[in-house]
Amino acid sequence: MITIALPTGRLGNQAMEILKQAVEGLEELEPSSRKLIFHSRDSSLRFLLVKPSDVPTYTEHGVADIGIVGKDTLLEEGSQLYEMMDLGFGKCRMVVAGFPNKKDSWVTQSYTRVATKYPNIAKNYFSGLDETIEIIKLNGSVELGPLVGLSDVIVDIVESGRTLRDNGLVVLDEICRISARLVVNRVSLKTKNEPITQLINSIEKILEEK
Numbered sequence: 001m002i003t004i005a006l007p008t009g010r011l012g013n014q015a016m017e018i019l020k021q022a023v024e025g026l027e028e029l030e031p032s033s034r035k036l037i038f039h040s041r042d043s044s045l046r047f048l049l050v051k052p053s054d055v056p057t058y059t060e061h062g063v064a065d066i067g068i069v070g071k072d073t074l075l076e077e078g079s080q081l082y083e084m085m086d087l088g089f090g091k092c093r094m095v096v097a098g099f100p101n102k103k104d105s106w107v108t109q110s111y112t113r114v115a116t117k118y119p120n121i122a123k124n125y126f127s128g129l130d131e132t133i134e135i136i137k138l139n140g141s142v143e144l145g146p147l148v149g150l151s152d153v154i155v156d157i158v159e160s161g162r163t164l165r166d167n168g169l170v171v172l173d174e175i176c177r178i179s180a181r182l183v184v185n186r187v188s189l190k191t192k193n194e195p196i197t198q199l200i201n202s203i204e205k206i207l208e209e210k
């Protein structure tokens with residue numbers, strides 16, 4: 001049996017859709033369900049529904065053989081997991097954003113407060129710049145930071161750009177491109193190589209058809 005850790009939320013729902021096309025017998029896999037463990041009809045696959053930031057943990061510890069997770073989570077968690085595949089969905093950008101009038105001046109300020117759900121990514125990015133920063137960790141609605149004076153800028157993901165636009169903020173710099181990745185536990189890759197390769201080939205085929 002192969003165990004796959006799927007992230008809850010948008011990314012997980014997209015992953016379920018692709019998996020259901022790639023593999024037969026995944027009727028149980030249902031985004032609206034509150035179940036945390038799903039099995040394929042023939043019990044050859046088991047799926048664990050976990051918080052996105054926990055996908056690397058389950059996969060690193062070998063509880064899951066495979067994980068599907070955003071590159072943002074892998075970067076933030078400093079994961080050393082083997083990335084087998086860029087799944088190509090969940091595309092977005094990790095950016096620094098703020099008010100438009102900060103556009104030319106923010107990098108030259110002596111002290112910048114950065115609100116973010118991604119403190120490690122933010123720290124890494126700013127460590128490459130000659131700038132003193134304070135990281136303010138938030139858990140959501142990060143765009144509020146500059147609006148209420150909690151922070152000067154934010155480091156966050158932008159997908160459609162709507163949240164920034166609706167709040168009068170703009171992208172000041174792009175840190176990196178993000179998409180969903182398929183990661184594999186290194187031991188599983190050796191001990192379960194054939195079924196893992198087979199599953200990856202089936203997913204690849206579906207993605208190519210899209």
Ligand code: PRP
Pocket residue numbers: 139140141142143156157158159160161162163164
């Ligand atoms: C994410 C992200 C942005 C928004 C970007 O938040 O943190 O706020 O989506 O998407 P957009 O560019 O398409 O507007 P999420 O929806 O996960 O909610 P959160 O703020 O509660 O974390």
